[in-house]
Amino acid sequence: MAETDGSAERAADVSWTLLDVEELTEAYWTVVAPAFEADGGDPRAEKPTHRWLREHGFRPLLYALREYHDRTFEQFWRDDLGLEPPAQGPKWATGDERTVDALESFLTSRRDRKGLADSSIDTLRYRLNRYVRAYGDANGTDDLLSPVARDGDAPAHEAVDACWAAFDRLHDELDGGRTKRRIHLAVENWYAHLVRRKWAAVNPADGLDEEFDWSTDSGGDADGDTPCLTPSHVRSLYRTAADSEGRLLVLALCAWGLRPNEVAGLSAEQFVLDVDDGDVPFIDFRERKNGPGEVSLLYGREELESHLAAREREDDWNGYLFPSPHASREHVSRWTVWKRFERLSDRAGLPDAVDGVSTSPKLGRRFWYDAYSSSLDVVLGSLDEIAAEQGSSSAEVVLHSYLSDARARQLRRAHMRDRLAAAFEGEASEP
Template sequence: MSDQTYNWSRKSFDELVDFYEREIARERQLEGYDPNKDIPSYQWLVEHGYSGLQYAVREHHKMTLSEFFEQAVGLGDGGSADSLSWPIDNEQMIEYLEQYFRSQQRGSAAESTLQSKRSRLGQFLRHYEDLHGTAAIVSRITDVADQPEEIQRVTAVFDVLDKELESNDSKRRYRSDIDDLYSWLVDRGYGAFNPVRYDHEWDVSKRDNPALAPVQVGSLAVATENTEEQLIVLGLCAWGLRRSELANLHVENVNLQAESPYLSFDTRKNGPGTVALIYGQDILEDRIAQLSDRQGWDGYLFPSPDARRDHVTGETLNRRFKSIAARADAHVRGELPTSKMGRRFWYSAYADAVETVIERLQSVAHEQGSSDPMVVFRNYLSEEKRREYLREAMRDRLAEAFDHDAEGETNSGL
């Protein structure tokens, strides 16, 4: 069947996910692949008449194929960068890329960071191949005489990305990753020059990370309709979890019996870590009690209705978060907020809490003959006391946001 028959551009995001599960997964299984784990290569999609899927997820949902299959469909082996396929048709270039990522894996970068970098480089090379007929970038940087032409080719790809990417922060990450790949190729002797150093200027120095305001968080809290939705808002805004971490949250991550309850993770983006449960513990307890009554519950706090999966995906939680925001009529720059904006609220609230603690130490610093209260904070307070002060200030910030909505009314939902 040809791509034209599928009307890719008319399918909603959920319809694309459903299409994979109904059509593509069945065909993959017939060919011996694991449809719940193995990510289809772009070449496989082309050969089977599904190449239009790439255009649909890129143009209408701002995702790469790898991001769609991992985040929306839930494929992959749980985090290995090797599980991702490259969206190019050049075996030699793919070998260079695998060498590059093997060198990256020997460093301290987390697997999730490498996955994101791999996705960005894949998108760059796919555009390069579409524009210039090949992804064999190495052959075009071996002779300095080719430098002017290659700079123009790379700049043409950046022009395409410039239209696709919405924020300066995204552009900064793409440019950094592409620059790093070219630098690695030159350092290893595969190339003679790095064309990224000469591309047209992106305004990558200005960060563009809008966050939810406290009153909007209060509106979201009011708009929740059940414990599950309350947990979504709390997990993102009060605990600062990434949506993938929240989607994967398991009862084994929860420690409510400690003097200061917390969540623990064996693997986060920057390694193992804990998250303090400063606010909303009662909702978490209610959710666990609610799920504990379900027959066969396996411990995930957001179990998937699909029997083939243990839990929902991060993209599913993002859609639910936006639905809550729609009910609350909460918008950021005219658009419904994403889960990242909830997490950014947490960072903003934490920064305010730090500032509050520092202001409280101003008089202590003055008595010690210092004009900088940070000296007191860092050098004269124990780690336990610093944590206590910050938690108290953070609890005040969260209570102020969650307990009042945009009209200043006291909330009863959370």
């Protein structure tokens, strides 16, 4: 039984039963696949056996698929991951060669020009494939390129009708509003890529999200999304914390969106606070679950700097934000983070469960994720007036065509910072 590679511990970090199918797909590529590859397997060509999954701590994945999504692992591997035997590899839900070329061109561009990791490319492939499959089912054809092609003679409204018919089908098939928004964003970006490459004359997905109610509130799962803490929950936790370590625990989970194991191992050297004007301080993760990355420090810098200054005056401080009281460990474990959060939740008077899901650090990270996801909607809303003045068909056109990536990121961060300040302080942040 091979558990020395740490796969069992990484598997335990995932609340498998809380994930929808798309999130299970992403978790497969970020947790299961690396463990399988480290054990000598080829995650894109070989299907892990049930025995391997059980021995490496992934039994909850099998349970979640069976009990919550009515799937066997084989069905999940084939239909949701889109994997086939080695001779075929990942398979698109279309046999039309031009459509496949257009899809692969987009993924190649995202990988080579945007620098997306393989796991992100696999997730993007999954979202596009859900649309391709729905398009074929709704329209009776797997040729998605001809209706939008520049050299075609199909009226633009027919291409739009076909695209909308596919999303009508997805809207009926899928429960989560967040999942539908993600699929729409992937599809809209794909068509925009084709327009830029002069392969397509129209983006039929442009503005389509305005026709649906895919919104989610911050407090629950009205449309089937995973529940998260509300701003009042976060505020209660932060105000109840009796010391700097407690406040940093809440900040790390809810304002920085970290996982419990990442919180446990935070060290002073990971915080990059001295940045150029206009840039945002960040936390540097050289070895993160989804690969090396940076997490923007949009809120809580003052509390962090105060804590670090106090720690640096201690002769025996080892550099970790949450040093272990035991000589055998340098920092606390993720279970200690979990228990400290539970005790703080009890003192703050938080409910035992939020919409049927036990109150845990996972819901703090979900609060951060929900706030970050909603920032795009707010940015788009602020661009409606500009779109009207410029004669653009929607705010999405302004966002993708007229705003630089840096400016769009700046706008999203501004909203995120305000939302975090509103949760922690009950008021907007300073600009």
